[in-house]
Amino acid sequence: QMMSQGWKYFRGNVYYFSVMKKTWYSAQQFCVSRESHLTSVTSESEQEFLYKMTDGLIYWIGLTKAGSEWDWHWVDDTPFDKLQSARFWIPGEPNNSENNEHCANIKRSSLRSWNDAPCDIELLFICKRPYVPSEP
Numbered sequence: 542q543m544m545s546q547g548w549k550y551f552r553g554n555v556y557y558f559s560v561m562k563k564t565w566y567s568a569q570q571f572c573v574s575r576e577s578h579l580t581s582v583t584s585e586s587e588q589e590f591l592y593k594m595t596d597g598l599i600y601w602i603g604l605t606k607a608g609s610e611w612d613w614h615w616v617d618d619t620p621f622d623k624l625q626s627a628r629f630w631i632p633g634e635p636n637n638s639e640n641n642e643h644c645a646n647i648k649r650s651s652l653r654s655w656n657d658a659p660c661d662i663e664l665l666f667i668c669k670r671p672y673v674p675s676e677p
């Protein structure tokens with residue numbers, strides 16, 4: 542089975558865990574150049590897959606309130622379910638520290654692992670795209 546190098550398969554999507562650090566927007570541009578987006582997280586099993594892969598490092602995910610709407614939204618246009626997603630924030634987050642935290646990352650190894658942080662800091666990042674089997 543052909544599998545793009547460095548991409549990990551989980552439930553119909555493949556995920557790229559970067560080795561280079563980028564700002565949130567540069568990371569998203571990198572993902573788009575690879576026909577993907579910074580990852581959305583839409584289930585507990587996906588959240589569990591992701592935090593278990595992070596290995597204690599901090600990675601950008603595709604959640605931001607920068608842009609046209611001034612509310613949390615997924616950059617891949619998946620609808621953001623505020624109620625279902627509340628359990629994935631680290632307790633006390635998002636705190637919009639210094640009124641300058643408009644992008645979200647996965648910060649540590651538990652289901653409660655999201656933090657909001659300044660979009661212009663450089664972090665590792667996770668891209669996600671649908672898995673499409675290539676022609677034989």
Ligand code: 2F8
Pocket residue numbers: 634636638642656657658659662
């Ligand atoms: O204590 C939580 C707090 O920790 C840091 O600020 C001191 C984080 N800042 C960055 O990651 C830049 C805050 O986002 C976080 O809320």
Ligand code: CA
Pocket residue numbers: 634635636637638642656657658
């Ligand atoms: Ca924060």
